[in-house]
Amino acid sequence: xxxxxxxxxxxxxxxxxxxxxxxxxxxxxxxxxxxxxxxxxxxxxxxxxxxxxxxxxxxxxxxxxxxxxxxxxxxxxxxxxxxxxxxxxxxxxxxxxxxxxxxxxxxxxxxxxxxxxxxxxxxxxxxxxxxxxxxxxxxxxxxxxxxxxxxxxxxxxxxxxxxxxxxxxxxxxxxxxxxxxxxxxxxxxxxxxxxxxxxxxxxxxxxxxxxxx
Numbered sequence: 001x002x003x004x005x006x007x008x009x010x011x012x013x014x015x016x017x018x019x020x021x022x023x024x025x026x027x028x029x030x031x032x033x034x035x036x037x038x039x040x041x042x043x044x045x046x047x048x049x050x051x052x053x054x055x056x057x058x059x060x061x062x063x064x065x066x067x068x069x070x071x072x073x074x075x076x077x078x079x080x081x082x083x084x085x086x087x088x089x090x091x092x093x094x095x096x097x098x099x100x101x102x103x104x105x106x107x108x109x110x111x112x113x114x115x116x117x118x119x120x121x122x123x124x125x126x127x128x129x130x131x132x133x134x135x136x137x138x139x140x141x142x143x144x145x146x147x148x149x150x151x152x153x154x155x156x157x158x159x160x161x162x163x164x165x166x167x168x169x170x171x172x173x174x175x176x177x178x179x180x181x182x183x184x185x186x187x188x189x190x191x192x193x194x195x196x197x198x199x200x201x202x203x204x205x206x207x208x209x210x211x212x213x
Contacts, residue, residue: 021150
């Protein structure tokens with residue numbers, strides 16, 4: 001009979017800790033973005049759109065290797081050295097469960113980040129502006145690692161990687177706004193932003209209303 005209050009208390013404690021981790025990750029991400037976009041050397045030879053896309057493809061490949069592929073390898077090694085070698089045996093350690101969730105989440109985020117990154121490169125017409133692509137990749141990879149390591153520590157600890165997810169979302173919104181502005185001017189730029197924010201607000205409201213039931 002008392003399980004629900006205890007679960008609610010634990011959820012609130014985890015959420016409070018998660019908010020702290022998210023704040024820490026955000027501060028670090030902002031610092032990295034500022035440092036790279038202001039002090040890193042300009043990216044040479046990226047004056048044309050084709051050159052920018054090629055450079056971004058190389059950066060994206062490195063990001064996939066050091067995030068998604070490492071997740072695949074972590075699970076493969078776990079299976080190779082345990083009864084989980086047979087995926088149908090039902091054998092799972094907590095470490096494998098966390099690694100599987102990291103892999104699934106990273107697969108989802110890799111798609112979002114890829115679209116955001118190539119869109120960002122399209123709006124960076126100079127060698128200096130292309131430093132934003134480098135900053136985005138660095139932050140996203142480090143955030144994925146922080147998410148992974150933090151998740152192994154606790155559920156709240158994965159909040160350390162939230163900055164990477166937020167960055168991809170912000171960049172994608174920026175890309176769509178710029179695209180809309182190209183097509184329809186200021187109205188085209190602000191309409192998709194307003195629509196996305198409205199849907200997000202509805203999702204927050206709907207989730208809170210259901211949790212209160």
